[in-house]
Amino acid sequence: MAKVVAIANQKGGVGKTTTAVNISACLAYIGKKVLLVDIDPQGNATSGAGIEKGDVDECVYNLLVEDAKINQVIKQSSVENLHVVPSTIQLSGAEIELVPTISREIRLKKALSEVDGEYDYMIIDCPPSLGLLTINALTASDSVLIPVQCEYYALEGLSQLLNTVRLVQKHLNTDLAIEGVVLTMLDARTNLGLQVIEEVKKYFREKVFNTIIPRNVRLGEAPSHGLPIILYDVKSRGAEVYLDLAKEVVAGG
Ligand code: ADP
Numbered sequence: 001m002a003k004v005v006a007i008a009n010q011k012g013g014v015g016k017t018t019t020a021v022n023i024s025a026c027l028a029y030i031g032k033k034v035l036l037v038d039i040d041p042q043g044n045a046t047s048g049a050g051i052e053k054g055d056v057d058e059c060v061y062n063l064l065v066e067d068a069k070i071n072q073v074i075k076q077s078s079v080e081n082l083h084v085v086p087s088t089i090q091l092s093g094a095e096i097e098l099v100p101t102i103s104r105e106i107r108l109k110k111a112l113s114e115v116d117g118e119y120d121y122m123i124i125d126c127p128p129s130l131g132l133l134t135i136n137a138l139t140a141s142d143s144v145l146i147p148v149q150c151e152y153y154a155l156e157g158l159s160q161l162l163n164t165v166r167l168v169q170k171h172l173n174t175d176l177a178i179e180g181v182v183l184t185m186l187d188a189r190t191n192l193g194l195q196v197i198e199e200v201k202k203y204f205r206e207k208v209f210n211t212i213i214p215r216n217v218r219l220g221e222a223p224s225h226g227l228p229i230i231l232y233d234v235k236s237r238g239a240e241v242y243l244d245l246a247k248e249v250v251a252g253g
């Protein structure tokens with residue numbers, strides 16, 4: 001059975017997609033079989049994992065709204081052992097189209113359960129909202145991993161996210177756990193970053209991953225080449241930290 005982890009935070013630009021793509025690729029790199037599931041209509045995880053938009057016939061939209069077969073949707077990424085359920089802009093209508101449908105919150109869970117035995121990990125890249133797509137991800141997941149950017153107001157909005165997690169635990173997925181909080185885009189030259197680390201650790205305590213992701217130019221460049229950092233520049237600091245983070249996730253069970 002695969003362990004399913006949702007990467008969620010309704011704030012945009014905090015490093016969700018970078019974390020989803022690179023944890024997935026690093027888990028694959030250390031020999032795990034991984035399915036990266038893109039449920040953001042922007043499709044950045046899809047392209048970041050090396051899948052060209054033109055090569056996608058059916059995407060996660062067809063899974064959620066049209067009951068497509070997941071095996072027809074899954075694509076091979078640029079990394080061995082890493083497969084992808086791609087997303088396209090078509091998914092932007094799903095949030096509304098799903099509203100009147102039956103079992104609208106458990107559609108992703110049902111689709112993923114078809115291939116559960118084929119993977120060690122499934123990593124879901126969520127959109128920057130707490131709507132039905134994120135609810136589908138949380139319902140399908142064993143745990144949620146929350147990237148928090150090292151900036152002012154880092155904790156802002158997190159109570160809403162935790163509230164959504166609690167609602168999902170109560171009504172849809174009693175076993176949903178918090179995998180942890182990962183601090184991202186740290187600029188070690190400023191005091192601000194260190195203050196934010198302290199603040200987040202005070203709030204989330206042992207739930208904060210030891211690995212902190214610094215700002216790293218190579219991490220920002222890699223997506224435009226359709227390569228996770230581990231393939232784009234294995235010697236970079238970005239590759240090193242995401243490998244550390246992936247190992248922490250594995251050690252966490
Ligand atoms: P989200 O998915 O939460 O919107 P992204 O992962 O897309 O956030 O990150 C936002 C932007 O910041 C992207 O352009 C990404 O390449 C860049 N970025 C993310 N993490 C880092 C990092 N550690 N160092 C440098 N750039 C980063």
Ligand code: MG
Pocket residue numbers: 016017018040044126
């Ligand atoms: Mg994103």
